[in-house]
Amino acid sequence: MKLWRTPLDADKVRVPHGVVSIIIERCKGCSFCVEYCPRDVLIISKKFNKKGYHYPEVISAGLCVDCNLCEDICPEFAIYSDPEEQHSTAQTKENA
Amino acid sequence: MSTAVTNTAPTGERQVQHHPKDTLLRDDRLPHIWCPTCGIGTAVSCFVEALRESGIPEEKCVVVSGIGCTGRVAGYLNLDSFHTTHGRAIPFATGVALANPDLHVVVFSGDGDLVAIGGNHLINAARRNMNLTVICVNNFIYGMTGGQCASTTPETARTSTSPRGNTEYPFNVPYLMEACGASYIARWTVLHIRRLKKAMTEALNKNGFAFVEVIAPCSTLYSRRNKLGTGYDLMKFYHDNAEIRHGANTKDVGIGFQTKIIVGKFVDITKPTFLEKYQGKTTGGGK
Ligand code: SF4
Ligand code: SF4
Ligand code: SF4
Numbered sequence A: 001m002k003l004w005r006t007p008l009d010a011d012k013v014r015v016p017h018g019v020v021s022i023i024i025e026r027c028k029g030c031s032f033c034v035e036y037c038p039r040d041v042l043i044i045s046k047k048f049n050k051k052g053y054h055y056p057e058v059i060s061a062g063l064c065v066d067c068n069l070c071e072d073i074c075p076e077f078a079i080y081s082d083p084e085e086q087h088s089t090a091q092t093k094e095n096a
Numbered sequence B: 001m002s003t004a005v006t007n008t009a010p011t012g013e014r015q016v017q018h019h020p021k022d023t024l025l026r027d028d029r030l031p032h033i034w035c036p037t038c039g040i041g042t043a044v045s046c047f048v049e050a051l052r053e054s055g056i057p058e059e060k061c062v063v064v065s066g067i068g069c070t071g072r073v074a075g076y077l078n079l080d081s082f083h084t085t086h087g088r089a090i091p092f093a094t095g096v097a098l099a100n101p102d103l104h105v106v107v108f109s110g111d112g113d114l115v116a117i118g119g120n121h122l123i124n125a126a127r128r129n130m131n132l133t134v135i136c137v138n139n140f141i142y143g144m145t146g147g148q149c150a151s152t153t154p155e156t157a158r159t160s161t162s163p164r165g166n167t168e169y170p171f172n173v174p175y176l177m178e179a180c181g182a183s184y185i186a187r188w189t190v191l192h193i194r195r196l197k198k199a200m201t202e203a204l205n206k207n208g209f210a211f212v213e214v215i216a217p218c219s220t221l222y223s224r225r226n227k228l229g230t231g232y233d234l235m236k237f238y239h240d241n242a243e244i245r246h247g248a249n250t251k252d253v254g255i256g257f258q259t260k261i262i263v264g265k266f267v268d269i270t271k272p273t274f275l276e277k278y279q280g281k282t283t284g285g286g287k
Helices: A032-036 A069-073 A084-095 B020-024 B040-054 B070-076 B089-099 B111-117 B119-128 B173-180 B193-204 B219-225 B231-241 B274-278
Strands: A018-022 A042-048 A054-058 A079-083 B061-065 B080-083 B104-110 B133-138 B184-189 B210-215 B242-244 B261-268
Touching: A018 A054, A018 A084, A032 A042, A032 A069, A032 B231, A069 A079, A069 B040, A069 B193, A079 A084, A079 B020, B020 B040, B040 B070, B040 B104, B040 B133, B040 B193, B061 B070, B061 B089, B070 B080, B070 B104, B089 B104, B089 B111, B089 B119, B089 B274, B104 B111, B111 B119, B111 B133, B111 B173, B119 B173, B133 B193, B173 B184, B173 B210, B173 B261, B184 B193, B193 B210, B193 B261, B219 B231, B231 B242
Parallel strands: B061 B080, B061 B104, B104 B133, B133 B210, B184 B210, B242 B261
Antiparallel strands: A018 A079, A042 A054, B184 B261
16 A cells, blocks of 8 residues: 555554455355455365355465455355454464 | 364465354354355345344344245344244234334345235334334345246346236335335345445334345346346446435335446434334323
8 A cells, every 4th residue: 555654653553464264165156255355365266165166265365454344245154254363362372 | 074173274264164153143054045146145144243233132132034035034043033924024023022122123034025925014014113123135036936026026127927027117115115104214235235234233223113125136036037147247236336325215216127226224214113102102191
């Protein structure tokens, strides 16, 4: 993103990052999530699930901004995202 | 394939077995029966989110559906819910709402069930300003029963009972609801997820008759018979042809075959509900 000037709080503002989770066997391959993800994080996989539907796959994990659009538009309750920190803290807890 | 949760690092997604919305769903029933690219699932997804945002406790929310593809919603929600006979969701819900006024009663059904088969119940509940939230998924056709022409099918659209194109005038549902006296009327497509969610939240918290029309693709019957592609193509159509016009005169929001779809919040008024009037709270206690 281009900015006219560096915002005074630029060091404090953090773009959220999300981790995408997929329930492969629920997906019916509609591609709504792939089409409407604002960051083009997803593509339709070449692989298919047990029912023969091509499910989505993450190609640019780092770009996900945890906006939850994929979660809300999915008619199958098959995809969601949650904040990256949630996973890293869970891991730290496990390691501790 | 193993059923365990696998963290596949290389591509970046996690493969899991459960969804955060599962607590409000009967997840043992999933995957649901709706066709690929059908819009009903997205409407339910928005509703689950709206219910959370509304702050209404789960045990205070009741969902009633009629028959049809959208009529299956009651069976997929992990709430107190009831699947009534065709068109009779509103009378059942009216009984629930009057017997236990503390409950938030939601009627979640389709256009065929609510506007045609149960049309008389719909107009009378709106006229009485019954304290109900009605979510009407309008996909312009009878889905489950085989794609027959509905009272909401746009003129010239083909259905199994109008193979040469519908010659009837369809209902303009928001106009009908306003004429009957509904307190809240909004229309969104399933592409407008954020706005639809907000409208559902407002409708859930509205005191009085609140009506949300959800325009959704029926991929298997409506789009196939009319050669419109799949629900994916209809979502693109909504993207290009939906016009947001809050407060629009409902007289002007009728929907033609593949014409512009006017969406927005059309009506939001406050007036005493049926029960308030009946109990005499707002009529000075006169009997
Ligand atoms: S949360 Fe948003 S950015 Fe991340 S994959 Fe889903 S739609 Fe794309
Ligand atoms: S929106 Fe849901 S059902 Fe459609 S492709 Fe994405 S994960 Fe699959
Ligand atoms: S028949 Fe139409 S409305 Fe019914 S599930 Fe299939 S696409 Fe959806």
